[in-house]
Amino acid sequence: MNLKVLLFLMVFPLAVFSQNKDINPELLKKVNSVILDEHVNVKISSVRNMHISQKKSIMIMNKKGIEDINAYVYFSKSTKVKDVQAELLDISGKSIKKYKKKDFKEQSTSQGFEVSDDRILFLDINYSNFPFIVNFESVIETTNTAFVPNYFPLKNYNQSIVHSTYQLDYPESIDLKVKNTKSNVFSINDKSSNGSKVYEVSNIEAIEREYLSPSLYQVLPNVRFSLPVFHLEGYDGKANSWQEFSAWMYNDLLKGTESLSSETVSRIESLTKDFSSDLDKIKIVYKFVQNKTRYISVQLGIGGWKPMLAKDVDRLGYGDCKALTNYTRALLKAINIESYYTVIYGGSSQRDIDPDFTALEGNHAILAVPYKDDYIWLECTSQTNPFGYIANFTDNRYALIIDENKGQIIKTKKYQDKDNQYLNSVAASIDNKGNLKAKINRSYLGSKLDDILSVSKLDDTDKQKYYREEFSQLIDLSFSEQFLQLQENENAMDEKLAFSSSGFAKKADTYLMITLNPLIKTYSTLGDSNRKMDIIIQRGFVDINEVILNIPEGYKVESLPRKLLIDNKFGKIAADFLIEANQIKANYTFELKSGQYTKEEQTDLRSFFNQYFSVINQKILLTSNL
Numbered sequence: 001m002n003l004k005v006l007l008f009l010m011v012f013p014l015a016v017f018s019q020n021k022d023i024n025p026e027l028l029k030k031v032n033s034v035i036l037d038e039h040v041n042v043k044i045s046s047v048r049n050m051h052i053s054q055k056k057s058i059m060i061m062n063k064k065g066i067e068d069i070n071a072y073v074y075f076s077k078s079t080k081v082k083d084v085q086a087e088l089l090d091i092s093g094k095s096i097k098k099y100k101k102k103d104f105k106e107q108s109t110s111q112g113f114e115v116s117d118d119r120i121l122f123l124d125i126n127y128s129n130f131p132f133i134v135n136f137e138s139v140i141e142t143t144n145t146a147f148v149p150n151y152f153p154l155k156n157y158n159q160s161i162v163h164s165t166y167q168l169d170y171p172e173s174i175d176l177k178v179k180n181t182k183s184n185v186f187s188i189n190d191k192s193s194n195g196s197k198v199y200e201v202s203n204i205e206a207i208e209r210e211y212l213s214p215s216l217y218q219v220l221p222n223v224r225f226s227l228p229v230f231h232l233e234g235y236d237g238k239a240n241s242w243q244e245f246s247a248w249m250y251n252d253l254l255k256g257t258e259s260l261s262s263e264t265v266s267r268i269e270s271l272t273k274d275f276s277s278d279l280d281k282i283k284i285v286y287k288f289v290q291n292k293t294r295y296i297s298v299q300l301g302i303g304g305w306k307p308m309l310a311k312d313v314d315r316l317g318y319g320d321c322k323a324l325t326n327y328t329r330a331l332l333k334a335i336n337i338e339s340y341y342t343v344i345y346g347g348s349s350q351r352d353i354d355p356d357f358t359a360l361e362g363n364h365a366i367l368a369v370p371y372k373d374d375y376i377w378l379e380c381t382s383q384t385n386p387f388g389y390i391a392n393f394t395d396n397r398y399a400l401i402i403d404e405n406k407g408q409i410i411k412t413k414k415y416q417d418k419d420n421q422y423l424n425s426v427a428a429s430i431d432n433k434g435n436l437k438a439k440i441n442r443s444y445l446g447s448k449l450d451d452i453l454s455v456s457k458l459d460d461t462d463k464q465k466y467y468r469e470e471f472s473q474l475i476d477l478s479f480s481e482q483f484l485q486l487q488e489n490e491n492a493m494d495e496k497l498a499f500s501s502s503g504f505a506k507k508a509d510t511y512l513m514i515t516l517n518p519l520i521k522t523y524s525t526l527g528d529s530n531r532k533m534d535i536i537i538q539r540g541f542v543d544i545n546e547v548i549l550n551i552p553e554g555y556k557v558e559s560l561p562r563k564l565l566i567d568n569k570f571g572k573i574a575a576d577f578l579i580e581a582n583q584i585k586a587n588y589t590f591e592l593k594s595g596q597y598t599k600e601e602q603t604d605l606r607s608f609f610n611q612y613f614s615v616i617n618q619k620i621l622l623t624s625n626l
């Protein structure tokens with residue numbers, strides 16, 4: 001692509017490009033935005049004072065790129081905005097509009113189920129003559145040094161970088177800890193000297209999001225920073241090791257928050273007194289919390305890290321992840337069951353608390369309850385999760401258990417591939433016009449439970465919409481039954497459906513052609529062969545589909561699909577077909593193993609997927625025997 005972008009001298013000193021400056025054409029391929037120049041300067045004067053300045057020039061290529069502008073700053077009682085300004089320019093470099101601090105919108109960060117005393121200044125740019133350029137500058141001063149900005153130069157998919165620098169200045173009396181994570185995607189140049197950490201990147205091409213690819217955080221280079229002694233919202237903390245950080249957090253943030261009213265203690269004792277098993281008691285407490293409380297985020301002052309008092313959660317009936325986790329811990333403590341407040345990264349991508357680098361990490365809290373040389377993990381923010389269910393959000397990742405004396409990094413539960421099951425049993429019949437009647441019984445186990453948990457929360461109208469979208473290949477779909485039931489003890493959900501559809505089998509002369517694919521779960525493909533990223537399958541699974549199809553009167557089977565059995569490093573595919581009496585029995589098994597595969601293995605993995613897609617799309621041919 002021979003595309004030359006004329007960049008004129010910017011008003012802000014942050015992006016000084018001479019006229020007729022060429023951008024490497026590779027940086028303009030498949031991009032939503034291009035960071036033309038970015039400078040982040042951090043100055044730590046003491047453990048209670050930090051300045052952060054940012055100057056950025058970004059070229060927005062399309063509507064999606066507007067999300068990459070990020071012209072905003074957060075502020076609070078402890079964080080002051082010293083300066084914020086911006087400028088909008090067209091692609092020729094002509095200034096369209098300049099924005100001062102008064103032009104930025106201000107609002108609380110509280111939204112929906114969140115209470116916060118943090119506020120945000122943000123710029124809402126309504127401009128669509130693409131491409132255009134935005135220059136943005138901000139300077140903040142804060143007493144909080146717990147979160148030293150990290151250098152993560154490439155932050156978004158479909159974004160490239162012409163030039164970016166980061167500089168952190170600090171007195172040599174401060175013991176700054178640094179972790180430089182390298183990558184084969186690109187390199188960060190280190191130009192550091194005593195008392196000054198300086199990093200730079202140039203000419204970084206965009207990365208496209210690819211199906212089953214690792215997160216950017218897992219594959220891109222970055223530099224992280226931490227202060228062993230820090231300040232956070234009026235609290236001085238220590239983090240020379242995870243044990244020391246855990247002790248600080250327990251003694252300064254958790255200790256003294258567990259007290260409950262005598263009435264609540266008596267109630268929990270009464271609810272559990274007839275049970276001798278600790279496991280039964282833990283289940284009763286968890287159900288009590290689910291029935292009594294709801295989730296609402298609280299970020300007041302130290303609230304981003306310090307939980308509400310347990311007695312306040314008990315009185316108000318709500319709290320955030322910290323508060324609800326601590327409340328559950330307090331209830332268990334009241335009946336002499338030990339449990340641990342646990343800091344973790346929540347999200348579908350399995351991001352770890354770094355065992356080898358102590359810093360204020362994590363975005364979520366859960367509860368770890370020791371049980372038989374292992375832990376029961378409780379997600380205390382959910383009113384609907386089965387007991388001990390943490391799949392797809394906090395499973396299989398390192399977390400920090402907070403304890404007064406022995407805080408430690410422990411990996412949460414991994415859901416084994418064989419335990420993540422989707423079981424689909426279909427009993428169907430077609431008439432001689434090809435119309436379908438079907439009854440479906442499906443079960444979701446392990447991490448597969450998430451596929452249906454959200455559906456169980458929908459009202460009847462939205463459930464109808466969901467199922468119509470799922471079976472969108474079927475014509476004139478009419479449901480006669482929809483039923484969902486959670487099996488609490490099994491961490492599983494059963495589903496029953498019954499429906500009819502016209503034209504399921506295609507009629508041609510004396511033949512009926514049937515494809516069972518609309519009744520069977522399928523998956524996305526790996527896309528084109530020019531893949532750039534490795535492949536990561538975080539959670540393997542087993543899908544078993546059994547279809548029993550009654551043959552209409554007056555018809556016989558002309559041909560069945562071929563049988564198939566594949567067993568390799570990616571998993572297993574099995575397809576078997578049988579005629580019994582007046583029925584066709586089709587069985588499909590698809591097992592996918594968790595693991596990480598190189599981009600060079602994509603051809604073999606794509607072939608594995610495609611063979612499954614091929615076998616479930618094979619046609620059954622019936623012919624009239626009249």
